[in-house]
Amino acid sequence: MTSMSSAPTPRQASRRPTMRDVARLAGVGIKTVSRVVNGEPDVAPETAERVRKAAAELQYEPNMHAGNLRRGDGRTHTIGLLVSSVANPFAAQVHRAIERVATERGYAVFATSLEDDPAAERRAIAALARRRVDGYVVTPVRDDQSYLQVHLDRGTPMVCIDREPSGIDVDTVVTANHDSAREAVRHLIAQGHRRIAFLGDLERIQTARLRRDGYLAELADQGTPADPALTVLDLHDDTSATAITRRLLTLPDPPTAIFSSQNLVTVGAIRALQQLGAEHDVALVAFDDVESGDLVSPRVTVIAQDPDRIGRLAAERLFARLDGDVGPPRQLVVPTRLVVRGSGEIPGPGRAAAAASP
Amino acid sequence: MTSMSSAPTPRQASRRPTMRDVARLAGVGIKTVSRVVNGEPDVAPETAERVRKAAAELQYEPNMHAGNLRRGDGRTHTIGLLVSSVANPFAAQVHRAIERVATERGYAVFATSLEDDPAAERRAIAALARRRVDGYVVTPVRDDQSYLQVHLDRGTPMVCIDREPSGIDVDTVVTANHDSAREAVRHLIAQGHRRIAFLGDLERIQTARLRRDGYLAELADQGTPADPALTVLDLHDDTSATAITRRLLTLPDPPTAIFSSQNLVTVGAIRALQQLGAEHDVALVAFDDVESGDLVSPRVTVIAQDPDRIGRLAAERLFARLDGDVGPPRQLVVPTRLVVRGSGEIPGPGRAAAAASP
DNA sequence: GGGGCGCTTGACATCGATGTCACGTGGTGG
DNA sequence: CCACCACGTGACATCGATGTCAAGCGCCCC
Structure with a gap:
């Protein structure tokens, strides 16, 4: 804006101005600058104006860290988010929702990708603790989160999302995995299916187990015996899912419906169905x-999670704690939405039988 | 681990231990604790051991902010990332790549979503400046980034990604928008198409203009006059793209090929093609x-960007600057990859003509 | 006219760490 | 036997801000 700042000379790092510099320029004490910058009352209007002008001229930006250090509460106005990967679409949407709430309150978010590595979870927490984040939103990876108790004891709140933690008692926000899996199976049974395959993620992942259990529970409730051969776990990418799906569909007594319980697995299953030309029969x-899952033919019927709501609720819970809520930890369950698009409404052999029997 | 830490009593916030506490417990001076914690030499082994034990017992975590404040360089080991939205798949992958490089060097990343709001860009930069990030990776939104010069002058480096900044001269990492658009058009022309429609994002977005210009340049080079009626800009979501595509395809002289230059626009175009049953003809x-763009029928031929490489290069450039590189700013252009899957290889009417005429 | 009040203001200690420097100790060499 | 050095160690100032507190000043009221 002024004098030489636009000259093409080799710029050398100018020292960053501090409150002292502003104070000197404005001819006031440093504490008065502090007052003006923080909008405290009891500063004469013309003094405030002089200070503001000096601050603007020097392009002064307060150093939050210095302030946080001195200030009583020591809040850094920063929270930490631990997810599987910031590149994962589900996690990214959760992240966005949390960011929205955080920004509104002047908070910044550190996001860290764990890639399902238990060691990374510990490392990430430690790194954030050294940065004195005010709170954590965590997708638990390790079997045991009890090592986090010390952070809670020191007044740093935590909310777990997507998976239940173990060893600590904190607010959690999770998808209704079990019930939603039941709903998916119920939907398929209603279309007349009896031989329904289950394609699941790694068994060590809690949500994968919950979805499988929901699947088994609904089958049991409906008096439809589960065939162990059709219950597949430990799939984690699309190629293995494609291979397994092809194998299942070429069994002597193949499934007439598939409940695929994870994103990439679904992609693999669809590809297998297409390869076998069975996408309109099974x-x-x-x-x-599934991103653009409504462009595929037939369009894919899904149990849609609500990452936006999960993120928002988690952030709201965290800030409630930061605002002093000391009530007992809450377990929030976020419902899913069955999005009927076609693939899930392909009728099964039981359709006629179901209509005939009662 | 020890004594009462597992008792179910109502825990009250225990004060966070400082170096002084560790020093007292270990019976040494605070400076010695500092030495041990930072791995400085010249500490007697048994003293170091005593300090480490005390630190472990108190679960001491150093306060990075206090250290940064005192330390000469004042580095916070934190960088800021400004993107359209952390939930945008492209930005999320860039983010992940940057995070990977940053984590390796002990850096944490603040990511901020701008949602293409110029005001948000300024706000975000200011918020990050107050937190004293060591560097910025920015997706420019405003028309003019010259207001950022002061940060550069103060020794905070910056790398721009995806779009070229204006008003400042910094390292940039961008996709080969112009050339890739030409390649797309060339590919379609090679299939015999002459009437090729262009569907673009908001004209105020630089990459949208570059892609359109590439499209026009290639048409001109190939002696195929561009029809203004087929050059559509200012699409930003799938519904408007669907509407426009339907309109174009029902023109008296409709295009035989479409070059859609943005993600959501593509989804809209595909939907329109499917609605008109034209997906195998145009x-x-x-x-x-397009996520799972290879599940659609026909599978979508795309110009794939390389967000991972963009993020990695941007981070490497930023850290090179932080390591003292004072060379002139570099403009890195990341090539794309033409992924042939089917939709782009539907032959056009010119195919025969092209074969007939020499 | 003086005590007291309210509004402004700045000196100073402090937050938790690190850089500087000086001190104590034991060994080495003259 | 003493000067000197290397090593280990801690006292203290300091980074950039904010909380505390007291002082200066004008004004009101008795």
């Missing part, structure tokens, strides 16, 4: 929305 | 990979 319901 | 090449 029903499919997928857990987790 | 060729389509899309800029930017």
Whole structure:
């Protein structure tokens, strides 16, 4: 704006101005600058104006860290978010929702990708603790989160999302995995299916187990015996899912419907169905929305999660704690939405039988 | 681990231990604790051991902010990332790549979503400046980034990604928008198409203009006059793209191929093609990979960007600057990859003509 | 006219760490 | 036997801000 700042000379790092510099320029004490910058009352209007002008001229930006250090509460106005990967679409949407709430309150968010590595979880927490974040939103990876108790004891709140933690008692926000899996199966049974395959993620992942259990529970409730051969776990990418799906569909007594319980697995299953030309004969319901899953033919019926709501609720819980809420930890369950698009409504052989029997 | 830490009593916030506490417990001076914690030499082994034990017992975590404040360089080991939205798949992958490089060097990343709001860009930069980030990776939104010069002058480096900044001269890492658009058009022309429609994002977005210009340049080079009626800009979501595409395809002299230059626009175009049952007759090449775009029928031929490489290069450039590189700013252009999947290889009417005429 | 009040203001200690420097100790060499 | 050095160690100032507190000043009221 002024004098030489636009000259093409080799610029050398100018020292960053501090409150002292502003105070000197404005001819006031440093504390008065502090008052003006923080909008405290009891500063004469013309003094405030002089200070503001000096601050603007020097392009002064307060150093939050210095302030946080001195200030009583020591808040850094920063929270930490631990997710599987910031590149994962589900996690990214959760992240965005949390960021929205945080920004509104002047908070910044550190996001860290764990890639399902238990060691990374510990490292990430330690790194954030050294940065004195005011709170954590964590997707638990390790089997045991009890090592986090010390942070809670020191007054740093924590909210777990997506998976239940173990060893600590904190607010959690999770998807209704079990019930939603039941709903998916119920939907397929209603279309007349009896032989329904389950394609699941790694068994060590809690949500994968919950979805499988929901699947088994609904089958049991409906008096439809589960065939162990059709219950597959430990799939984690699309190629293995494609291979397994092809194998299942070429069994002597193949499934007439598939409940695929994870994103990439769904992609693999669809590809297998397409390869075998069976996509219009075998029903499919997928857990987790598939990006542009409504461009595929047939369009994919899904159990859509609500990452936006999960993120928002988690952030709201965290800030409630930061605002002093000391009530007992809450377990929030976020419902899913069954999005009927076609693939899940392909009728099964039981359709006629179901109509005939009662 | 020890004594009462597992008792179910109502825990009250225990004060966070400082170096002084560790020093007292270990019976040494605070400076010695500092030495041990930072691995400085010249500490007697048994003293170091005593300090480490005390630190572990108190679960001491150093306060990085206090250290940064005192330390000469004042580095916070934190960088800021400004993107359209952390939930945008492209930005999320860039973010992940940057995070990978940053984590390796003990850096944490603040990511901020701008949602293409110029005011948000300024706000975000200011918020990060107050937190004294060591560097910025920015997706420019405003028309003019010259207001950022002061940060550069103060020794905070910056790398711009995805779009070229204006008003400042910094390292940039961008996709080869112009050339890739030409390649897409060339590909369609090679299939015999002459009437090729262009579907673009908001004209005020630089990459949208570059892609359109590439499209026009290639048409001109190939002696194929561009029809203004087929050059559409200012699309930003799938519904408007669907509407426009339907309109174009029902023109008296409709295009035989479409080059859609943004993600959501592509989704809209595909939907329109499917609604009109034209997806196997009208060729389509899309800029930017469509998630599971290989499940659609026909599978979508795309110009795939390389967000991972963009993020990695941007981070490497930023850290090179932080390591003292004072060379002139570099403009890195990241190539795209034409992924042939089917939709772009639907032959056009010129195919025969092209073969007939020499 | 003086005590007291309210509004402004700045000196100073402090937050938790690190840089500087000086001190104590034991060994080495002249 | 003493000067000197290297090593280990801690006292103290300091980074950039804010909380505390007291002082200066004008004004009101008795």
